[in-house]
Amino acid sequence: MNGLAAKEAEPSLARKALTAVALAVVLLAAVIVQLTVVNRLPLPGDAWPDLVLLVVTAIAVCTSPLAGALAGFAGGLALDVAPPAIHYAGEYALVFCLAGWGAARVICAIRDARGERDQVVAFAVMAGAAAAGEAGKAALGMMLSDPDMTGTVASRMLPTAILYDLLAAPFVFWLVARITRGADPERAPAPEFSVEQRLALVFRSAAAGAAPGLRLAGTGENYHKPPTAGRAPRLRLSDGRAGSRTYAAAPGGAASPLAGGRARRLSFGGDLPARTGQVQTGPRASRGPGSGWLTTGTLGGPPARRRPRAPGAGWIRAAGGAGLAGPPVKRGSRSPGKGWITAVGSALPAGKRASRAPGQGWITTGSLAAPSVRRASRGLGKRWITAGSLAGPPARRNARGPGRDWLRAARPGAPGGLAAAGGVGVPRSAAEALAARSAPSGLSALAGRGTPMAATSRPHRAPRSGWLGTARSAAAAGTAPRLAPRRGWLRGASRPPGRAYRGNWYAAAPSGQWLRRGRRPWRKRSFLPGGRPPVPPGARPMASPSYRARGRQGWMRPPGARPMANSAVVSAARRLGIFGGRR
Amino acid sequence: MLEARRTRVVLIGLLVVAIALITIDFRDGGGSSAHGVGGRLFAPVEHVAGDVTGGLRGAAGGGEVASLQRQNDQLRAQLAQAQAADADAAQLAALLHLAKGKYTVVTGTVIAAGGDYSDTVTLNVGSADGITPNETVLNGDGLVGTVAAVTPTTATVQLATDAGATVGVRMTGSGQIGALTGRASSMTGSVQLKLTMFNSSAALQPGQTLVTFGSVGGRPYVPGVPVGIVSAVTTPPGSLSPTALVKPFADFTGLGVVGVVVSK
Numbered sequence: 001m002n003g004l005a006a007k008e009a010e011p012s013l014a015r016k017a018l019t020a021v022a023l024a025v026v027l028l029a030a031v032i033v034q035l036t037v038v039n040r041l042p043l044p045g046d047a048w049p050d051l052v053l054l055v056v057t058a059i060a061v062c063t064s065p066l067a068g069a070l071a072g073f074a075g076g077l078a079l080d081v082a083p084p085a086i087h088y089a090g091e092y093a094l095v096f097c098l099a100g101w102g103a104a105r106v107i108c109a110i111r112d113a114r115g116e117r118d119q120v121v122a123f124a125v126m127a128g129a130a131a132a133g134e135a136g137k138a139a140l141g142m143m144l145s146d147p148d149m150t151g152t153v154a155s156r157m158l159p160t161a162i163l164y165d166l167l168a169a170p171f172v173f174w175l176v177a178r179i180t181r182g183a184d185p186e187r188a189p190a191p192e193f194s195v196e197q198r199l200a201l202v203f204r205s206a207a208a209g210a211a212p213g214l215r216l217a218g219t220g221e222n223y224h225k226p227p228t229a230g231r232a233p234r235l236r237l238s239d240g241r242a243g244s245r246t247y248a249a250a251p252g253g254a255a256s257p258l259a260g261g262r263a264r265r266l267s268f269g270g271d272l273p274a275r276t277g278q279v280q281t282g283p284r285a286s287r288g289p290g291s292g293w294l295t296t297g298t299l300g301g302p303p304a305r306r307r308p309r310a311p312g313a314g315w316i317r318a319a320g321g322a323g324l325a326g327p328p329v330k331r332g333s334r335s336p337g338k339g340w341i342t343a344v345g346s347a348l349p350a351g352k353r354a355s356r357a358p359g360q361g362w363i364t365t366g367s368l369a370a371p372s373v374r375r376a377s378r379g380l381g382k383r384w385i386t387a388g389s390l391a392g393p394p395a396r397r398n399a400r401g402p403g404r405d406w407l408r409a410a411r412p413g414a415p416g417g418l419a420a421a422g423g424v425g426v427p428r429s430a431a432e433a434l435a436a437r438s439a440p441s442g443l444s445a446l447a448g449r450g451t452p453m454a455a456t457s458r459p460h461r462a463p464r465s466g467w468l469g470t471a472r473s474a475a476a477a478g479t480a481p482r483l484a485p486r487r488g489w490l491r492g493a494s495r496p497p498g499r500a501y502r503g504n505w506y507a508a509a510p511s512g513q514w515l516r517r518g519r520r521p522w523r524k525r526s527f528l529p530g531g532r533p534p535v536p537p538g539a540r541p542m543a544s545p546s547y548r549a550r551g552r553q554g555w556m557r558p559p560g561a562r563p564m565a566n567s568a569v570v571s572a573a574r575r576l577g578i579f580g581g582r583r
Numbered sequence: 584m585l586e587a588r589r590t591r592v593v594l595i596g597l598l599v600v601a602i603a604l605i606t607i608d609f610r611d612g613g614g615s616s617a618h619g620v621g622g623r624l625f626a627p628v629e630h631v632a633g634d635v636t637g638g639l640r641g642a643a644g645g646g647e648v649a650s651l652q653r654q655n656d657q658l659r660a661q662l663a664q665a666q667a668a669d670a671d672a673a674q675l676a677a678l679l680h681l682a683k684g685k686y687t688v689v690t691g692t693v694i695a696a697g698g699d700y701s702d703t704v705t706l707n708v709g710s711a712d713g714i715t716p717n718e719t720v721l722n723g724d725g726l727v728g729t730v731a732a733v734t735p736t737t738a739t740v741q742l743a744t745d746a747g748a749t750v751g752v753r754m755t756g757s758g759q760i761g762a763l764t765g766r767a768s769s770m771t772g773s774v775q776l777k778l779t780m781f782n783s784s785a786a787l788q789p790g791q792t793l794v795t796f797g798s799v800g801g802r803p804y805v806p807g808v809p810v811g812i813v814s815a816v817t818t819p820p821g822s823l824s825p826t827a828l829v830k831p832f833a834d835f836t837g838l839g840v841v842g843v844v845v846s847k
Contacts, residue, residue: 031625035705036632039696042836046774047699066590073597080604081621083629083705083737084697086747089617090604097597101590141700144609147747148700161699 020067022179023059027071030055030172031078039084045160049168050134052079052092056100057129058169058176061122065104072100088144095136103129123173130165134158614732622734626709630736633694633707637839654690654840657723661809661842662688665721668794668807688721688842689714691738702728702745702765704838709736717803719795719844725832726750726795726810727841729803738843743810744774744835751796752778752810759785760796763810763829774836776811776829783824787816793829805844 030051038048052075060068076096080089106125111117138158141149608615691706691714708714710733720727720740728742741748744765752763761780780787791813797806811831818825 028628032628032632034698035625035695036629036636039698040636040693050698064586064590066586066593069590069594069597073601076601077604078621078625079698081617082625082695083622083732083734083739084695084701084703085618085621086613086697086701086703086731086739086741088605088608088613089615089621090601090606090608093604094598094601097594097601101594138700144605146700148702148745150746153700153746157699 019180023063023067023071023176024074026176026179027052027055027059027075028078031075031082034079035082035084043164045157045164047157047160047164049164050130050137050161051168051172052076053096053099053130053133053137054126054165054169054172055176056096057103057126057133058173059180060100060103060129061107061126061173062176062180063104065101065108068100068104069097070100072096072098087141087146087148091140091144092137095133095140099129099133099136102132119177122177123169126173127166127169130169131162134161134165618732619734622732622737622739626734626737629695629705630707633692633705637692637694651840654723658688658690658840658842661721661723661725664809665805665807668809687845689845690840690842692840693838694737702742702748702835703731704728704740704742706738706740706841706843707736708843709733709738711735713845714738714843715845718846719803719805719808720841721808721844722833722838722841724809724834726804726808727833727835727838730843740841742835743776743831743833750776750804750810751798752793753796753806754785755792755794757786757791761785761793761824763793774831775814776831778813778827778829780824780826785825787813787825787827789813789815789827800846802846 034048034051038051041048056068056072056075059071073093073096076092076094077090079085079092079096080087103125106129107122110121110125114121135158138149138154142151142154604615604617608617689708689712691708691712693704694707695705697703706714706720714730714733716730716733718730720729726743728740728745728748730738731741732739742765743750743763746765748765750763751760753760759780759782761778761782763776763778765776778787778793793810793813795804795806795808795810798804809832811829813827814830815828816825817827
């Protein structure tokens with residue numbers, strides 16, 4: 001589905017080539033105009049705007065770092081060797097290359113953090129890069145002891161030159177933005193997801209056994225890309241937090257015992273600036289939950305401290321409050337952070353812990369606390385694996401790792417998903433719908449005024465996301481079948497796979513179609529759009545029954561590892577009323 | 584991720600190339616073949632652009648032909664003045680064993696100009712017209728600069744206002760000699776050159792006129808070309824020789840038609 005959207009949105013090759021040619025022409029024209037016209041203008045201050053630098057930075061902020069660096073090098077070299085120049089060849093090429101690349105990198109970082117493309121921000125970055133480029137020209141000239149470039153000259157001309165650059169920048173930016181508009185990834189969500197798509201492929205093959213040692217969830221060295229914000233569910237548990245948008249806006253949700261009992265534990269990342277600010281600080285937010293979690297003190301820090309940050313903490317503490325939680329070590333071992341890391345990162349037998357990973361369960365819990373435990377267990381391990389067979393959003397999300405999502409979700413007001421929600425309006429794909437709904441605005445839109453995107457995307461979506469997305473499902477979620485499967489699950493690892501899920505807890509999920517098929521969800525998943533992932537030759541077949549069994553028992557959880565603590569925690573939590581809705 | 588890696592590789596490659604270019608050019612003193620190649624590449628384009636902009640300028644200024652005519656008259660007058668000054672400098676030439684030759688002037692039009700930090704212009708005449716580096720460039724008002732580099736069809740002129748330019752000058756009245764360097768960094772905005780007299784006891788007064796002192800073989804400066812007028816005298820503390828600010832005769836911001844003194 002992502003691939004489909006990408007194909008739709010990806011500008012054609014001809015269009016790209018046309019854009020590239022147009023940009024090259026603009027760059028050359030800028031060089032010529034700069035030399036023959038601009039430099040001869042009798043401007044006050046004895047300085048002139050540098051059109052080439054402006055064009056380079058504009059190209060950079062409108063395209064990519066690679067294009068920015070190339071354009072900078074070409075434009076700078078042209079200025080270096082075109083006749084009137086008597087400075088050393090390569091000076092401007094060096095400076096402009098760095099300026100173009102840097103501007104594009106900054107834009108990429110901002111876009112990844114904010115999830116959207118803002119023209120004002122792009123222009124600001126361009127202006128800053130142009131100013132830096134002017135300063136770089138002067139600095140390099142001074143370093144090379146250019147007689148034209150002395151401290152006094154620089155101090156006199158640099159401000160004027162930058163001023164002229166800023167004056168001329170809007171026109172250049174407008175021109176370049178207009179040229180690149182067609183080939184701009186701004187309208188195409190595909191480039192934004194492209195990395196995730198590639199990762200999803202990797203994970204699919206990994207799930208199929210091609211690379212059992214592959215590390216997931218941002219712990220691997222291959223995972224450098226900062227998270228693209230807003231696509232993760234922003235729900236998370238936190239005690240005493242009322243005013244969640246979902247809760248408030250849930251139609252009929254307040255009446256349901258589920259929503260009523262649990263809503264105070266729901267909070268959106270965007271709703272709590274103070275709290276999320278914590279998460280956002282430091283590189284941890286971008287580093288993924290694994291490390292953040294660990295350093296946060298899953299093992300060392302007091303639960304209270306961990307709590308606002310780690311979703312697991314709340315969960316753990318709830319268990320601890322019941323007096324069932326063991327010593328810190330034990331708690332730590334149960335903590336989502338760790339279990340999560342080990343499970344996700346190394347696919348090691350940490351499965352037991354992983355099965356409990358609150359990170360995901362926590363996230364997915366959304367409005368349903370009770371199934372969360374079960375889901376968490378399944379969420380990471382199984383869903384992860386099965387995500388391989390899902391071309392849809394779950395694969396994407398999983399590929400990105402829940403931890404990061406979680407962290408990211410906790411960012412304050414991260415407009416991430418707004419790119420999809422606000423920029424596109426009507427989602428074109430389930431991925432967009434997912435992204436849109438996980439964003440605050442998307443959520444409020446969903447909860448508040450009904451959801452076109454939910455309608456379009458629900459059939460493709462895993463129940464987890466369905467849960468998240470629609471608070472209106474709270475009422476439905478409160479229905480009976482929820483309890484049974486959970487219990488079945490807790491007990492059921494030794495049971496035949498089919499039995500454990502007979503009372504399908506997904507019945508509580510709002511995604512109806514999925515559900516209806518989902519009497520036996522694990523089997524039905526392969527029928528979802530996107531089909532089954534390509535199984536690499538020699539890999540263990542992924543969707544085979546043995547796989548399924550392994551997926552439940554072997555992969556996530558080492559064989560024989562019984563969720564005893566899990567049931568203890570669940571019962572404790574139940575006693576606390578955390579998981580309400582038991583009947 | 585792959586893209587980022589590729590970008591990094593490309594960026595590093597570009598930076599290495601740029602630094603290599605700088606290094607080579609630095610070693611060659613700014614005269615590496617890169618400039619020649621660039622000149623050949625960009626000269627035709629600049630020619631066209633210069634013609635276009637020149638046409639526009641001429642139209643704005645009342646017609647290029649009239650402009651050229653005016654410039655020609657001025658040049659002729661200037662040449663006469665230069666020859667007069669030549670006679671005046673005969674003694675000096677004889678004294679300094681200056682090689683006296685016949686000079687002809689090749690006129691050219693400015694088609695491009697350098698950027699913020701280098702006072703250079705490009706003329707639409709080049710080595711095909713007999714121009715070689717280190718030749719004096721002047722216009723109807725006075726000294727403009729010297730030819731720094733040539734391509735077959737273009738010549739790059741380093742203006743007298745460039746910080747790297749140094750002109751030997753002589754006071755018309757007293758005959759005192761000194762050196763004129765560009766970019767006196769006057770904060771007033773107007774172009775000012777800095778004059779440093781060789782003789783520490785030389786009398787400097789505002790209003791004195793300067794002409795070029797001349798160089799051996801007329802390169803880079805032929806003698807007798809009017810340069811400018813002393814506008815202010817400064818005596819920096821601790822300096823042995825008096826200095827002055829000189830306002831050049833030529834209008835460097837509005838250069839159009841200039842002449843290159845070609846030695847035969």
